[in-house]
Amino acid sequence: MVATQETVERIAEATGRYKYGFITDIDSDKAPKGLNEDIVRFISAKKDEPDWLLEWRLKAYRHWLTMREPSWAKLGYPPIDYQDAYYYAAPKSPEDAPKSLDEVDPELLRTYEKLGIPLREQEMLAGVAVDAVFDSVSVATTYKKKLEDMGVIFCPISEAVQRYPELVQRYLGSVVPYSDNFFATLNSAVFTDGSFVYVPKGLRCPMELSTYFRINERNTGQFERTLIIADEGSYVSYLEGCTAPQRDENQLHAAVVELVTMDDAEIKYSTVQNWYPGDENGKGGIYNFVTKRGACRGRDSKIMWTQVETGSAITWKYPSCILQGDNSVGEFYSVAITNNAQQADTGTKMIHIGKNTRSRVISKGIAAGRADQTYRGLVRMMPKAEGARNYTQCDSLLIGDRCGAHTVPYIETRNPTAQVEHEATTSRISDDQLFYCLQRGIPQEDAVTLIVNGFCKEVLQTLPMEFAVEAQKLVGVSLEGSVG
């Protein structure tokens, strides 16, 4: 039977996939609202991507259509309308940016001051027009050149797709497959940009790679994709985000980060996340759904995640390690602070596959105001994880009687020689400690900051030095208004 033209049209209407035809004007700055195959093609065409990547994106998109948004996390938010969002917007031109700091929201500047951020960086963070931060650009370029000479590839992933397609093709989606989870699959379909790092064999990357130096592609948007590969015997430390509050007009963020370490290689990945948390009622804050996963493919390799999560209205994030190589090590250090109406459901997964693999999880959660916070973690010892070990400690601190702190660990052991230890506590700031500080003339708010910093010390210490100093101040800023 031959389908009539009418039927074809009706189906096309119902599915909506090909509504706009195959050709969309790639010169326009903004793709139309909503998500369909054409938008995916549009993004791919904008980036002049090879066919395999477009196919991969489309596979992800088609799979995403069959998936349902997860509801198991302890988070409450109104349903997200995925068709009511823009999935591609060209970076803003310098003309739209504020001309100087005088044009920036004074509230934002006050926060920068409290954090002790240098003036030049303040301008950069506030998005002041390019020539004002010209120095930084040239500094970044100088560093980039130096790195390139040593063989380190550090560039936007869109650039890597053009210049090192075989590397990207080999590793993209190899840790977080396109079908992994609702948000990661969405990201695979529509990711706009992100970082790509490749550290060659035997090289210890001489400097911390930071998103600070990528100012020219700062506006990577809401669907960031990062891929870091540390080849045999190499080491790299990567810093993501910054302590300063970042405002973004896009409410929904769904990033994916993939790390791969070969034999004897090590990646240290530090994050400070301080996206806009919304007003006191959580209105307008960022929804942050992140999939971060590292694969320790080689023997004696190591991946270390450190995160300081203070921003976003909703945080859904579980940086994980797949410990495949024998003797490989996974570490996860986390401080999460939620205040006012913020909600965070965060933790880690440690999957032990290889022999003598070790993992360590230290999580410190602080809930204040009416915030809710959940540690959700998985430790899985596979049958072949001979002699594997895990130690997990998660502590929660409650400030005020309207907030909530929850712990949901999953521990699965299928090997008798594997050892797993898990500890968790929940408490509040002790009256004794507070009294001690007050008695010595330390104002209540400072005292709380001091005590909370002590509570988080183990984690903050693992941050690179400059980051650690700022993160300590950030603890205080995040808890503002939570006491007294």
Next chain:
Amino acid sequence: MTETLDLIPLAPDEVTLGVNEPAWLADLRRAGLSVYRGQGLPTVRVEAWKYTSLAGLRKIDHVRDDGTLGLSDWGGRGALDLPDAHTVTLVNGRPVGVPDALPVGVRVASLAHLLETEPDLLTPYLGRGADLSDTPMGALNAALMADGLVVLVAPGVALDRPLHMISVTEAPDHARHIHPRHLVVLGAGADATLVESRVTAPGAAPTLTNMVTDMVVGERARLRHLSLANGGAEAVDLGLTTVTVGAEAAYDAFTLTLGGRLVRHEGCVRLAGAGAETRLRGAYGVREAQHVDTTLRVDHAVADTTSDQVFKGVVDAGGRGVFQGKTLVRRDAQRSDGGQLHKALVLSRDAEVYTKPELEIYADDVKCGHGATVGELDADQLFYLMARGITEADARALLVEAFLDDVVEAVPEGALRDAFLDAVRAWQARRHAVTWQA
């Protein structure tokens, strides 16, 4: 034709078993049926059943027990040996006679009998313990319950000796499903010790026991609840115990699970009055295709309440142990103290342990924590004993017993503790036999 578990019962009318059941009971059954129909047999996709699969039940044609079996000559095998206790034996959830010589103020009766003669006595308690909507198996029990044991202790009365409840499951001809319903109510200031032995008659076809026990511990009352699950190799033993603990009252439980193919013990304790406390202790030993699941939920509903959970498991070849413990501290339940510990000892390959200790806290002035460890026997300790001429098998048995010691210590000293220790040793002896044969 036999009915499969997914399809029972066929129509709402068939649920009502009693002839003149009161309206509230019919409502309870209907509510249970509608929940079970909506959710069906739980699958591993349901979070609370993530680690325990009931898929195997679908392969067996069970018939509903008709309540006509008499007590077979099962010889008391597997039950605790407590000659001094008040003893009542139940066959497929139905009491066979009731103990005499009970103190004044203590009443032990069959649920079916009370429902027929004095249903009003049960109205305030039956089915009030758990929210059926998140326990499909509990809902199924509400729909199908036919009989069970009711223990009522009047205010201020102390039960002089432990009450020993021996539940025997029998299925001489065909696989059966049984839905016993027990109720224990202690009035204000009462005191009682309840001991349970759950066993299977020899030669029984596969049985599915879906038991629900509702317990109410009145103000300042004290209930000790000790149980041994020692079912047969084909027994599936699902139990849900709901406990409401009043002000200044205490509920202390000890669960020892050694037998049964698939055992799930679900405990929901609600600390409903200031000063209420609960200590939940337990131990389990699993091997050879056995699966034991302990799922606890302690609800600190009001301020100034205390809970403490300590569970230990020994998992041998082919066994699977699951521990899910949740401590919930509600908003304004200040000064709650909640502790939780699960330790598992893995004795050999192909043994699996799944642990999920959970805290859900909504009040700040609390002291809550949990700990969990999983590992094998300490090689140094084993070496120490063997260096002193103790055989490896004996040394292992000794270390296993020592490992379980601090939970078994929760059982009151004397005949009770001895009976439980004997059960542990009998379980160990079976391992010896297995090891030796291999």
